[in-house]
Amino acid sequence: MFFRNLTLFRFSKAVADDLARLAEVLPDHALRPVGGMEMFTRGFVAPVRGGEDAPLTHAVSHFTLFTVGGQDKMLPASVVNTELQRKVQKITEEEGRPVGGRERKRIKEDLFTELLPRAFVNETRLAGYVDTRGGWLVLDTSSRKAADNALTQLREALGSFPAVPLAPEEGPRVLLTDWLANGTLPVRLQLGDECELRDPASATGAIIRARRQDMHSDEIKEHLRNGKQVFQLGLVFNDRISFVLGEDLVVRKLKFLDAVLDDLGDSHENALAEASASFALLTLELEKLLGFLAECFGLPRPEDA
Structure with a gap:
């Protein structure tokens, strides 16, 4: 859940x-x-x-x-092309003539029609x-x-x-970079152990990805001094949720920490009761997180037309 x-x-x-x-x-x-x-x-x-x-x-x-x-339907192009080559070779051998582009296209369309009903469903x-x-x-x-x-x-x-879609009033990349470079995180946030840094002025699009790394290390600080900006940053909210926040404000690698899981417990009458308890806890925690992000980045609720 x-x-x-x-x-x-x-x-x-x-x-x-x-x-x-x-x-x-x-x-x-x-x-x-x-x-x-x-x-x-x-x-x-x-x-x-x-x-x-x-x-x-x-x-x-x-x-x-x-x-x-x-x-x-999963019908890989390689499967169609292999069967196409087999049919083309058979025509060439049995009829002694080359197969032109239009005929190959028609054969391929026929193969697609033949194979699609038998394709694997994902x-x-x-x-x-x-x-x-x-x-x-x-x-x-x-x-x-x-x-x-x-x-x-x-x-x-x-x-x-x-x-x-979200329309932040505060530039996420600027704010994330400031949090990492200057340690100006809001009270309820802590740095995690990963980030993605990019040089926005570089024609080559240089990217640095750090995982399981001390975000206060000299190596990270040197990249920031050289002009790289934060495009993704690992964070911990209220010691209850860890996640990676992108400059697109997509939350990735969301993980509920032990403090949350302990609140869930493990005694539920049935699957429905367990699902309800999990969903209630999920939404309660995320309600706090989303409200916090809205405050940090300026994510106002749209006005009624």
């Missing part, structure tokens, strides 16, 4: 009111099996495991959990939740493409969902 990455969007209070329809509309957009001649399908699946009739949302307080599922899951009080859409991914696809699914289900 615990998320590993966070890609964030914001929405207004008026939009939050419309999200009460999620439980009602998602069943009409549930994931269906990919068809024989389809490359992929997308839709919603139950965020908490259960039978076929398991609900497609799971709500705790003002947080609603959902999961976008996908089925993708299933994907992307969890997310909406915080109607705070105006956050939180997606468990560091991929902007995957996040945009999930947002598209929500918009199709709701008819519209004007959630917007």
